[in-house]
Amino acid sequence: MNKPRRSARPLPDIAGALLADAFRKQGFSSSELVVRWSAIVGDDVAAHAEPLKIQWQKVPDGQPSQPGTLVLRVDGPAAIEIQHMSHVILERVNRYFGFAAIGKIAIRQAPLRRVPPRPDRRLDPHAVQSIAETLPGETDPALKDALARLGAAIKRK
Incomplete structure (x- = not known):
């Protein structure tokens, strides 16, 4: 059934x-x-x-x-x-x-029950660009972009 x-x-x-x-x-x-x-x-x-x-x-x-x-x-x-x-x-x-x-x-x-604001996750495009310029030129463009964004995120903290 x-x-x-x-x-x-x-x-x-x-x-x-x-x-x-x-x-x-x-x-x-x-x-x-x-x-x-x-x-x-x-x-x-x-x-x-x-x-x-x-x-x-x-x-x-x-x-x-x-x-x-x-x-x-x-x-x-x-x-x-x-x-x-x-x-x-x-x-x-x-x-x-x-x-x-x-x-x-x-x-x-009483203290308010606030939800803490989410941190700003946007990266500074100028920081990403300046880090990308320091990477070797023959690197895969997708890898170069990912490494530049990672470097900018680390520098931001």
Whole structure:
């Protein structure tokens, strides 16, 4: 008996479903606020603060829902600056949502969970050219190019 074959699902679909539950537990209806944080609030704020969660107040049935509290993780030295900019952050976040979803901001001082920037892997073409000129002329051109790029990469470090 042949079993029906299941086609492989793309990784982003699987990861998206798994991450959606984690974001929902932190009060985010979607991952958009976290993923687009820098575009929403600007690079000046995103360099020192990141969203942790949104706390929503429980309201009795029939009552209008209350705006939530956006909890931000902020670098210690930047906490006062972010506190003074809280009205600007509120405006930018609510403009992104399209309505007054967030009513206030709470700040938690802690180091940010930053992904270290990837080092620049581009080589200086002038360095590659100057190293290539020092190699013997009768060398295979592909080998000469590879050795020149290797030499430039070593010199860069």
